[in-house]
Amino acid sequence: MSEIKIEFVQLEQQLEMLTIMLDRPLYKGDELAITIKYYGNIITKGSVGVFLASYLETNKETNEGMRKFLVSTMFQPHFARRMVPCFDEPQFKAIWKVEVIHPSLLNAISNGKILQIEALSNGWTKTSFDVTPIMSSYLLAVAITEFEFEDVQTKNCTLRFWAQDTNNSRFKRFKSISKTVFDYLSDYFGMNFSLEVLNSVIIPTELKFTGMENWGLISYQNKTILLDDSIPLNFRSMVHIITHELVHQWIGNIVTYETFKQLWLNEGIAEFITDITTEILFPEAQLNKHFFLRWQRIAIGVDYNNYKYPLENDHDDLRSYPKHLYLAYKKGYGIEKMIYHILGPEVFKSSIREYLKAFKFSNVNSDKYFSILQLNADRNNITVNFDLFKNEWVLMDVQLYTPDELTTKLLL
């Protein structure tokens, strides 16, 4: 391999972008290896990027509380760059090979299954992981803990559950719900899970997120998962979060939005499939009713009060990401519900299956999504024009209610 000279390197702080200028152009098919020496910080406040968290554990012999530490990660939307220099946008998918050097008393987990654990000197260990499927940087994850784990076998993969304490009924309930949902979704999507092991780790500390769908390593915040599920609200919340993160193991992880403005293709579809899945598996949770009433009200409020944006707009930079979040989940959910009612349950399911198959391991925009819906509608003689639908509901600044109507509807 011949060497290419680097002319200069420029860091653009505001764009968080590093430009490496080479002495010659690159051509399609060129293979280029870049070695970068770098370091990142483990933050001790907050829960984005690579973060250190602490929690209390009672010493069983002395009955005294001990402070323990763990390291975990949260990279959505753009924090993978805090751990590793990378093309940190969803459309630049890559295969990731991870090795973690950590204290020997702790376990390291990442997206891929563990290939090797090698003892180093002075109490350190190197854990090497299998390569990931081709995936976006925000799905990369690492956790270093002293937790225990329990395995549950499914037809094509191992579900591995990690927690501070695995010997309690709430943890058992969590495993059981996860297994039920996972089996159902594998069948619903008509596609096996892409990895051999799916880790779920419960973080026993305050986080800025309730759950994160990292491919092969889902993180949950314990206060949203290990709850007293005899209280209906707790049960509903658990079922919601677990199902949502498991839906993402297909929707979002296998097929991913291209840019932030299409975030609703991840979150809107995931929320809606969560809704119809829990309706079948856990009707007692009444998530469907809850979703519709709550999401509809919030979506209208968001639409009207704060973010008078179409579902997709040109403000697709990171500064508008929080606005996309609200729209993507809540308005996106509503759009999916309409699509479901237009197509009916069976055609909706076959459309989602075809969408996953057609765009497996790649990125999508709403044109690609609606083209699959249109194909399935036409095939089944359902009269609908999804170009028009997209223009009216996704691209246009649709406000569902004028102020008077809003007041009237909400009073009703």
Ligand SMILES: [Zn+2]
């Ligand atoms: Zn989500």
